[in-house]
Amino acid sequence: MDLPNLTEVRRPTSRSQLGLSAAVVPLAGGTWLYSEPQPHLTGLVDLTALGWSPWEARPDGGLSIAATCTIAQLVAIPASAARRATPLVRQSAESLLQSFKVWNTATVGGNIATALAAGALIGLGGALDAELVVWTPDGGERRQRVADFVLGERRTTALPGEVIRSIEVAPGPLDAVTAFRRIALTPLGRAGTVLAARRDPDGAVVLCVTGGTTRPEVLRFAAPPTADLLRAAVERIGTWFTDAHGAADWRRAMTLRLAEEIRQELAA
Numbered sequence: 001m002d003l004p005n006l007t008e009v010r011r012p013t014s015r016s017q018l019g020l021s022a023a024v025v026p027l028a029g030g031t032w033l034y035s036e037p038q039p040h041l042t043g044l045v046d047l048t049a050l051g052w053s054p055w056e057a058r059p060d061g062g063l064s065i066a067a068t069c070t071i072a073q074l075v076a077i078p079a080s081a082a083r084r085a086t087p088l089v090r091q092s093a094e095s096l097l098q099s100f101k102v103w104n105t106a107t108v109g110g111n112i113a114t115a116l117a118a119g120a121l122i123g124l125g126g127a128l129d130a131e132l133v134v135w136t137p138d139g140g141e142r143r144q145r146v147a148d149f150v151l152g153e154r155r156t157t158a159l160p161g162e163v164i165r166s167i168e169v170a171p172g173p174l175d176a177v178t179a180f181r182r183i184a185l186t187p188l189g190r191a192g193t194v195l196a197a198r199r200d201p202d203g204a205v206v207l208c209v210t211g212g213t214t215r216p217e218v219l220r221f222a223a224p225p226t227a228d229l230l231r232a233a234v235e236r237i238g239t240w241f242t243d244a245h246g247a248a249d250w251r252r253a254m255t256l257r258l259a260e261e262i263r264q265e266l267a268a
């Protein structure tokens with residue numbers, strides 16, 4: 001897709017050269033930006049020129065994933081760093097409906113910033129309580145959980161000039177047992193609902209529902225929930241939506257069924 005209103009595409013080598021605004025926005029993999037018209041944009045700033053390391057093991061045992069880490073680089077993080085969350089990382093990445101090109105160029109930050117309901121890495125971040133480090137235009141930074149950053153379909157808390165620098169995962173969630181379910185109307189269809197969950201060593205359970213809801217819905221339980229408790233929590237979700245990839249009532253029903261499967265799996 002040509003973007004005829006662009007007058008500049010810059011490749012900064014330092015933060016001070018970012019110069020972002022409402023009309024001059026970050027370019028990461030470009031897989032979404034170049035997939036549809038962007039009449040409101042006059043410039044792109046290619047974050048990949050900043051040369052961020054795709055990921056780093058933190059001194060505390062956590063994981064710092066650069067916003068520019070591609071999906072291919074994400075799934076290549078060794079199990080020594082991603083530990084017990086390793087299968088959830090791959091399952092979430094594979095739930096993104098994509099081509100070989102998207103796999104190798106789409107970035108974690110771009111997926112979260114795009115804030116699609118089917119945002120595969122939003123569910124991963126929600127289940128792991130990952131926190132975004134967001135650079136603010138005044139030279140500072142703010143931190144916010146992925147699940148709180150995404151407000152709705154194509155809506156986030158990001159203000160003009162802000163850029164996601166990294167996605168931080170604390171060591172605790174990396175040591176949790178995880179489970180994942182996804183369903184679509186067709187074998188290669190966009191997700192109807194996606195469930196990513198973890199059970200911490202102390203028994204606490206976190207379940208993040210995306211795909212069928214307009215925003216990530218995070219359900220928390222201090223101890224493994226009973227079937228009734230879990231069902232009641234899923235039934236309280238009020239953000240189901242209908243589109244070509246599924247009706248709201250079907251998405252809700254499938255989520256109830258898959259959540260119960262996850263409950264039993266995590267209890268085993």
Ligand SMILES: Cc1cc2nc3c(=O)[nH]c(=O)nc-3n(C[C@H](O)[C@H](O)[C@H](O)COP(=O)(O)OP(=O)(O)OC[C@H]3O[C@@H](n4cnc5c(N)ncnc54)[C@H](O)[C@@H]3O)c2cc1C
Binds near residue numbers: 029047105113114121
């Ligand atoms: C064939 C195809 C299939 C797809 N399937 C899915 C799917 O199943 N699920 C899904 O969620 N998405 C899907 N997408 C869209 C998906 O969001 C993007 O493909 C990808 O994840 C976006 O990452 P990117 O690095 O290419 O972002 P870009 O296209 O470069 O940018 C996307 C948006 O994020 C902003 N942005 C990028 N990086 C940052 C940053 N660090 N800080 C702040 N803002 C930033 C950009 O300014 C832009 O607004 C699909 C796209 C294609 C082409």
